[in-house]
Structure formats: C-alpha cells, structure tokens
Amino acid sequence: MSALLIYNSYTRQKEAFTPITPGHVGLYVCGPTVSGESHLGHARPYITFDVVNRYLQYLGYKVRYVRNITDAGHFEEEGREAEDKVAKKAILEMLEPMELVHKYTSLFHWGMRRFNTLEPSIEPTATGHIIEQIEMIKKIIAAGYAYEVNGSVYFDVKKYNDHYPYGKLSGRILEDLLETSRDLDGQDEKREKVDFALWKSAPPEHIMRWPSPWGEGFPGWHIECSAMSSKYLGKQFDIHGGGMDLQFPHHESEIAQSTIAHGCTPVNYWMHNNMITINGRKMGKSYNNVIKLTELFSGDHELLEQAYHPMVIRFYILTTHYRSTLDFSNEALQAAKKALKRLWDAYEVLQKLEDNGAATASYPELDKKVRDFCAACHTDMNDDFNTAKVIANLFELAPVINSIRQGQVPAGAISSDTLATLKTTFHSFMETILGLQPLKQEDTGKLDGVLQLVIAMRKDARTRKDYATSDKIRDTLGAIGIQLKDEKDGSVSYSLS
DSSP: OOOEEEEETTEEEEEOOOSSSTEEEEEEEEOOOSSSOOHHHHHHHHHHHHHHHHHHHEEEEEEEEEOOOBSSSSSSSSSTTOHHHHHHHHTTTTTTTHHHHHHHHHHHHHHHTTOOOOSSSSSSGGGGHHHHHHHHHHHHHHTTSEEEEEEEEEEEEHHHHHTTOOOTTTTTHHHHHHHHHOOTTGGSSSSSOEEEEEEEEEOOOOOSSSSOOOOOOOEEEHHHHHHHHHHHOOOOOEEEEEEEGGIIIHOOOOOOHHHHHHHHHOOEEEEEEEEEEEEEEOGEEEEEEEBBBBHHTTSTTTTSOOOOOOHHHHHHHHHOTSSSSEEEEEEEEHHHHHHHHHHHHHHHHHHHHHOOOOSOOHHHHHHHHHHHHHHHHHHHHBBTTTTHHHHHHHHHHHHHHHHHHSSSSSSGGHHHHHHHHHHHHHHIIIIIISSSOOOOOSHHHEEEEEEEEHHHHHHHHHHTTOHHHHHHHHHHHTTEEEEEOOTTTEEEEEEEE
C-alpha cells in the first residue's frame, strides 16, 4: 500500500504523513461558534474531518480527535471588533448566554449524529479553559510579544514578523496588511492595525466576563484554540484542520501566538477544506442563502425544492475532493440521491453473493479489473484523502456486481479471493471510512408534515385548556425520541434524539 500523503496548506505541497509519536495521531479541528443554528457551511468541514479521523483509525492509528466548542464571544478581528456573538444572540432570544449555548450545542450534536459523524475524543469549550488562556497570554507578554492597553492585551505582529514569517500560511504579506487593514473599534489602542487581541477589556454592558491580571474581560478568538489544542495535544501536534476561511486571521494568529508561548511551531500538517457555494454564489446572510441543517432535513427553505436525507448531503460532499469548491444545488442533490441509491443497491447485492469456491477466475481480465479498482481505492484515499476518486472506483465496480447477479457472467467469473477482496473493499470504504448508511424509507419532509399536524392538534388542546391531551401528546412523542419545546414567542420547535 502506498504511503499516506497530505496536502499541507503551510508548505503548499503534498507530504508523506509521519506522526510525531509512532502509532498515534493528534488531530485538532476548529468547532462551531454556538451563537446560532448550524448550517450547510458547517456540514463540509465536520464531514471532511470525520472521514480523515475514520481513515486514520482504519490505517491503525490511535487518534485523539479534539474539536472545540466556541462559546465565549468570538468577536471578529475584521469587523465589529468588540461584538460578542453569543451575548448578542442571547439578548435577542431573551436567554442566559449559557442557556443559548446549550440550545445550539445540542442542535449541532443532533445534526452531526444525523450525518453519522463519529464523536471527537475530546470536545472542550472556550469558557471551560479561561485559566489556560490567561496563562498562555502571560507567557506571550513575558516573552515581549504582547502589550497591555486599558485592560486589553494585543499581540505585536510586527515584532513577531521580524523573527518569524507572519502570513506564510495564508499567503499574506505584512506590509500589505499594514496598508489595507480597516479602521475598527479600539484601533487607537493598538500599535499597529494588524495587531490582534489576546484579551479584551469588557465594557459595562458586556455579559460574559472573567477576572484577569489586566481587569475583567474576555478572551480573543484565536487564543482559545491555541490554549485548548496545546492542553490536550501538546505544544506540537500532528494535524490541525478547518475551513479555508479560517486560514486568516484565525490560523495565522494561532501559529504566531503558539510559537511564542511554546517556543516551537505548533502543527506539522495544516489541512483546509474549500467552501460551499449555492447556485454559484458564496453562502452568506446578505444573499439570503444560508440554509440551516434543520431546513435541509425538512425542506423548509425557499431555495430547496424538497427535503434531503443527511446521507445524501454527506455523500454529495464526499463526491468532490475536500480542497475543491463545491456548488450546492437542488439538481446536484437529486442526482446524488440517485447515485447513492445505485451504489448502495450494488453493495447490498454484493453482500448476498455467495462464494462458489472458484480458485481461478473464468474471466481473468474481469478478475484483474476488480482487483485493480479495489487497490485504487486505497491508493486514491492515500493521495490526500481523495474521496471523489474512491467513489468513482466503487461505481466502476458496481456494474461487475450487477452483471454477476443478473447472470450475464457466471458466478465463477472472478476468483474466491477476488470476491472476498471486493466485499471487504466495499464494506471498508462505504461504511467504515466514508461513513455512509442506507437511505431510510421514511421521508423526512413527510415526517415534518405529520409532526406539524400533531403540534397544531396539541396547540388546539391547550387553547381549549385540555391540558391532559396536550401533555399526553408531548409525553408520547418524547417517549419515542421526539422532543417538543415551547418557545417564548408561542411557537413550538422539535428535535429528534
């Protein structure tokens, strides 16, 4: 089997993977900011790195997969610098910040379960690691690469760049950044516009705040991931993953602050998945094309023609290499559904094919073709996790399976060993590595319609003050894993456990 090659975003080339500790892999992936519902844009990185995790385990590595939850603000370096997303959304929904965090973290986990992603080994939260972040900031200040102003602490990017290449990961040039950086709130505190906050002083109206040596405040976005990754994976670990949009400023800043705090570069292999566009346009709130996972699964969005099964979305994402742009459209999703069904049907047929004990294939060319495509699955997966080519190989094998079932070629067309290899390859890649599951017969859109009817009946019962019927509907649904929640605005939401 060929060696595993990973495209390293830092060096911009494929490199043979060699873990720091033989047999073990440290993998860190930036998790969601839980100030709102997870959406289509979240699906790609977490499915991508789920496959990376699965394949590394398949190769025999013991993987410590750390994926964080950002629940402490997440103010931006490139706009509305002091805005706290979690606190702002909590005010809008009239919830305590941690109540909001729990709500959207639960929804995120629900979506990930439907996508059949494996749980990470550790899922740390930013609010649970304030002490580690403060200690890391202290080290950076002691090293002379950060400064405090009015209770806020900033990283001195220009000084760092005098000794290390700030901008290498993202391809940015510091001189250009100094000239083009926009004026933001608090810029008058900074020595340079490009300096980023390690700790931000909290204004009186700021809800989420913690004591620190510099006064009450909250951590910068970038320091959170550096503190959590180093705590659980060490000062230097194997793979750091995330979306391409995180290269700058987030990952660039992670490299800088970790290098100073720990005296070494933090990551050996940087991996970034490309973006999802919708009908050729970048996904964004201003375009009204952000599709939440609940909307994807229910079809309740003006851009969707129907509800889509989570496995269809997972399969579609994996039919394109993770470093390529993926355009999301109804036509593409409907085609993916048909393709997945064809492939899974072939897989089920294969599972039922019996070995006739043929030691030698009666169709040697066909036998070789099968073995070559099975081998290609491993070769292509080792070539920077090329799931698109793996799926293409499986589709090349599907007609062979169907031709044996239909009697177009005899049962002994391929040898017993080749049939065993074919079965192992399909099982390994379809289920273990790609994480696919059969499409359930239930139609998610129809299920949503039935639930909305039941919710309406319960609402009518409550209006009539028939609380016994109302409670019975709620409790019966809860017993089968459907949780109803009465929102403060009078609406009712549900989640499937």
